[in-house]
Amino acid sequence: MALALATPVAAVAANHGDTAAAKDNVAVVPRIAASAAAAASSVNVTAICMATPYPSACETALSSAAARGAANDPFAASVQFAMTRAESARALARNLSASSSRPRVAPSGMDDCAELLDISLDQLHDALAARAADAAGVTTWLSAALTNQGTCGDSLAAVPDPAARSAVRARVAALEQFIGTALALHAKLNNGGSGSSPPAPPDRAAFPSWVTKHDRHLLSSPASTITPDAVVALDGSGTHTSISDAIAAVTAPPPPAHHPTASGGGGGGSRKVIYVKAGRYEESVSITSKQKDVMLLGDGKGKTVISGHRSVAGGYTTYASATVGAY
Structure with a gap:
């Protein structure tokens, strides 16, 4: 990343x-x-x-x-x-x-x-x-x-x-x-530690202090117990066939409150989970600084594979050549 x-x-x-x-x-x-x-x-x-x-x-x-x-x-x-x-x-x-x-x-x-x-x-x-x-x-x-x-x-x-x-x-x-x-x-x-955050309680010891309780739960839970906000599958069995399309969908601004499709429910800014099913995705994925609170969840190493083809030789800068970039 x-x-x-x-x-x-x-x-x-x-x-x-x-x-x-x-x-x-x-x-x-x-x-x-x-x-x-x-x-x-x-x-x-x-x-x-x-x-x-x-x-x-x-x-x-x-x-x-x-x-x-x-x-x-x-x-x-x-x-x-x-x-x-x-x-x-x-x-x-x-x-x-x-x-x-x-x-x-x-x-x-x-x-x-x-x-x-x-x-x-x-x-x-x-x-x-x-x-x-x-x-x-x-x-x-x-x-x-x-x-x-x-x-x-x-x-x-x-x-x-x-x-x-x-x-x-x-x-x-x-x-x-x-x-x-x-x-x-x-x-x-802050020399000498003054102003530092208090020690983390035992149940937070494995995570930095800024990781929220909700995110700790997501990171430590089995994938099968997490309900995703979007599902990406090459065979069309999910909500999207492209990871980039799924990211754009889950980070899109909600409709105005008076809009007919607006709902009182939803995550309200909570973490958006995108489940990417097994397969080889030929795309370069970029999560911008404005697309906040996104989590990609795959089927495991060697199963869910993202393969981009950007390079300096292809006209990209080193910074822009990342296959998956989260900013």
């Missing part, structure tokens, strides 16, 4: 309107005086940032509007600022991808970056939401968002337009430093 700074700002690619600067693929952002934010929040920005790997990026984040909105909470300010930069980078990647006139049969490296930045935004949001109760979870979400920037950089190598490639690379490199700053602040605040 694919889960997956102290000089003035200069223009990278004037034709794209980019305002981030890059030198040897390392982002350069301005050092902003911390006095205003420090006065507003009584936080010594300089002292805090000296302990992070990117002091200038840290000062930029903690002197921003996000910092004024999260007084005395440097970590929250750093994550919120990273989110604004991720949104900016995503918008640029999407615009450049849409404006490309090159014919293509597969997602481009720019498409990869737009998707990865979208995923990173979700992960940053999750990190912010979990900060009070799950220190280990925050580390996981931030680390994943940080890794996404490296994957984006790898995909950008396949983008033929050097100006577009440099413009997005600069924003991603800067975002990498801002996420790294948030991760460092989180580690500093």
Whole structure:
């Protein structure tokens, strides 16, 4: 599964309107005086940032509007600022991808970056939401968002337009430093284990703390006892003959309440189980970050087989070549 700074700002690619600067693929952002934010929040920005790997990026984040909105909470300010930069980078990647006139049969490296930045935004949001109760979870979400920037950089190598490639690379490199700053602040605040989740009770010991009771039941129950939401079978005996079609069906938005087919029952956002009967499915399966709470259940190793045929030689990036990708 694919889960997956102290000089003035200069223009990278004037034709794209980019305002981030890059030198040897390392982002350069301005050092902003911390006095205003420090006065507003009584936080010594300089002292805090000296302990992070990117002091200038840290000062930029903690002197921003996000910092004024999260007084005395440097970590929250750093994550919120990273989110604004991720949104900016995503918008640029999407615009450049849409404006490309090159014919293509597969997602481009720019498409990869737009998707990865979208995923990173979700992960940053999750990190912010979990900060009070799950220190280990925050580390996981931030680390994943940080890794996404490296994957984006790898995909950008396949983008033929050097100006577009440099413009997005600069924003991603800067975002990498801002996420790294948030991760460092989180580690500093939780040094020694304070803020960590309490030990898991015995019945949860085999699962991470974030696995819900319902999901633990699904993962530990025999397949024969689980009632699926969709059944995929090549011989037509199920609800679908394609895994991708089944995923699209179970993750489709429910009809409006006034719609004749609307029902008061249903899972209400609970895990959707797709049972894939034995067979060889010649398709590439992708579960996007918006298609949440999906579980694929097969008949076992060597029985239910998914075989995709995407490769770099076939025009796909490494990221997009996954046979089964869950983002």
